[in-house]
Amino acid sequence: MRFRCPNCGSLSCVTSAEHVLKIAPTMYAKCQACHDLVLQKTDAINLSDISFNDLACTNCGRRPLDAVMAHILATSVQRKDRPKLSLREVGTPLLSPGVPTYAPPHIGYHNLLLLTNQRLIADASDRILREVPEVAGVIFGDTKRVIGLAYSQAQPHTCRVLAGCDIRADLVASAYGQIVIYKSQSKIHIEHDNAVKMAKLGALPVSDRVVLDALAGPGTLGLMSVLMGAQRVILNDAWLPAVENAYLNLRVNKRILGIRTIKRAPMTKKEFDKAPELFCTATTDNGVIELYHGDFQEFNIQDSRVDIVLVDPFPGAERQFNALSEELRKKHPRVQVVYF
Ligand SMILES: [Zn+2]
Ligand SMILES: [Zn+2]
Structure with missing residues (x-):
């Protein structure tokens, strides 16, 4: 069963709990035809070495998480004069839905929400949403602070939805x-x-x-x-x-x-x-x-x-x-x- 998304109005963001529980065990698992890719997270990587599209599985369509993150980075740094970022600096990838994974996850269409505090990534958010099929939304904000309302008299801290949907x-x-x-x-x-x-x-x-x-x-x-x-x-x-x-x-x-x-x-x-x-x-x-x-x-x-x-x-x-x-x-x- 599908529900109308309260944030963006589409019928593709929210589904019943039974459905999520049913697909959860295999949702981010690799199939027999899937490619593996594990990249260095803390140093700048040579993006020209990674062919993102070739890493999409011809059987299940999923890509390793690191390939998706590298694709996001490559989409953001198309000009030569842009600073080099490590994969970790790109932001926090949130699986959507977030279900237990027991190995590096393989991501399918619209199964990733990116939370970033990098201006460089934020500036490219529309392009990321258009060109990286796994991304359902890009959120910009201070990732170290706790999001929401800490107590009733406090000022809430929220992040900005730059592209797509944040649910x-x-x-x-x-x-x-x-x-x-x-x-x-x-x-x-x-x-x-x-x-x-x-x-x-x-x-x-x-x-x-x-x-x-x-x-x-x-x-x-x-x-x-x-x-x-x-x-x-x-x-x-x-x-x-x-x-x-x-x-x-x-x-x-x-x-x-x-x-x-x-x-x-x-x-x-x-x-x-x-x-x-x-x-x-x-x-x-x-x-x-x-x-x-x-x-x-x-x-x-x-x-x-x-x-x-x-x-x-x-x-x-x-x-x-x-x-x-x-x-x-x-x-x-x-x-x-x-x-x-
Ligand atoms: Zn939505
Ligand atoms: Zn596969």
Whole structure:
């Protein structure tokens, strides 16, 4: 099943979680006819030695990741006077969708999103999108800073989508199953590996409980809590792009989560104020999921009969939320506050 992309409107960016899970195991694997290429990443390479198009597999059409990155670089440095960059300096290649790979990945059509902080690459973004078939989008920004909104009063840090579309998905696995989490990658922080978080979540007594995913982002912990049998899951975030992504993720994972209905709430707020406002409600076979946009500190934990609060802050905002978690524990001794 295909969904209309909330960012670019096309029907080719977003597909159902079942479909992603089905193709994931072989998505970036090389076939018997595939070519291998592993290039030096940290020194400038001699681009004239690499014939990019010859490295596309005649059977499956994929190319080794390094061939795609070298093609991106060659497309960007067509003039002789341009500085020489190493492959690493080109940017961060994000697999789209991001699924586990156990060998150097071989990339197919539109399966790569490039995040770069190089002006040289940024200037060529339209040409890259046109000429390098694996690239679905180019994003420009400070790759060292955490993308998104660190806390409700902070200034959000976002990157710029220069070409194509920035939506991409990550497969998230736990002992309870797998879900697929889509993100508007220019506005949502990149999470490379959440195995540790999933193990921590998996050890909690979530089944039949009321769970508040207080800093939900695109919904990873909250949606996994649904899969773990929570009776009611409340997702909340102060960053509207994250809330919109979480809404998309409820729809994309509908069947996997056993969701029967999803109902969008009418938006009444014109501007962000702290009080969480209901964004949508979903019903499952054994419970309810609610998605809110607001500051979780304004959330009425008592009245909502919350059993477990999940606090998963941004890298860099840990101190602030650690103190907040302590406060919550003192105020609601019966509630289990879990800091990730
Ligand atoms: Zn799109
Ligand atoms: Zn092949």
